[in-house]
Amino acid sequence: MTAKSNTYSLILAHEDDSSLDLEGKVHFFNHCKKDAFYTMGVTLSAGHSLQWFKETFAKDESFDELLKEVGSIPPGSGGLIYTPYLVGERTPHPDSVIRASFIGMDSAHTRAHFAHAVMEGITFSLHESIDLFRKEGKNIDTVISIGGGAKNDVWLQMQANILEAKVVKLQNEQGPALGAAMIAAAGSGMFDSLEECAAVFIKEGQAFMPDAERAKQYKSLFSIYQTVYDQTKPINEQLQSFRS
DSSP states (O other), X not given: OEEEESSSEEEEEEESOTTOOOTTSSEEEEOSSTTOEEEEEEETTSHHHHHHHXXXXXXXXXXXXXXXXXXXXXXXTTTOEEEOOBTBBOSSOOBSSOOXXXXXXXXXXXXXXXXXXXXXXXXXXXXXXXXXXXXXXXXXXXXXXXXXXXXXXXXXXXXXXXXXXXXXXXXXXXXXXXXXXXXXXXXXXXXXXXXXXXXXXXXXXXXXXXXXXXXXXXXXXXXXXXXXXXXXXXXXXXXXXXXX
């Protein structure tokens, strides 16, 4: 399982069975490997959510400065939930009208709480794809995290806790460019198989294991997060005519 976070975020899972039916809630593609496939869940505003938050509330600061205090914020961000629907959503809600929400704001919340909630909301959205796969009987115990979401150790640990899986970042993380190079190398005959190629190209780095107590807290928070879409959908439909 691979998670990628840039402007959008993807959850990619290798499949050997073409009969898998996820009711159109995720994408299903042919793999470049013969008789193999992959499923893909998409969060449209993953890195975009954090970029928007930075540009709006910390334009002159670096991401390191913006996120330096998030490690001190507990799960749930003090009762604050963010849904990352800035430009609509794709998985598991193919909806162009839905928009993002902060739920539970009060005067005790600081900027660090909001930044932490944004990171949690993005990860909850990724977890919705993984939750779909697990409900179909797929065992997911390890996630390779690449892209922007792999650059912050606090976020990687959060991913492990929310996804309830070991989260690994790579030593030589180059994302899609590395994958394209591997396909070309295997396809040109430099390696006998993609598996042999991957053993040479891919080197695992630090791994983050879920913390049992925090994973339990996040399980409860995730069920709350999942109610927000249905609760805010009719409100967003009514607000649509007021958007420029």
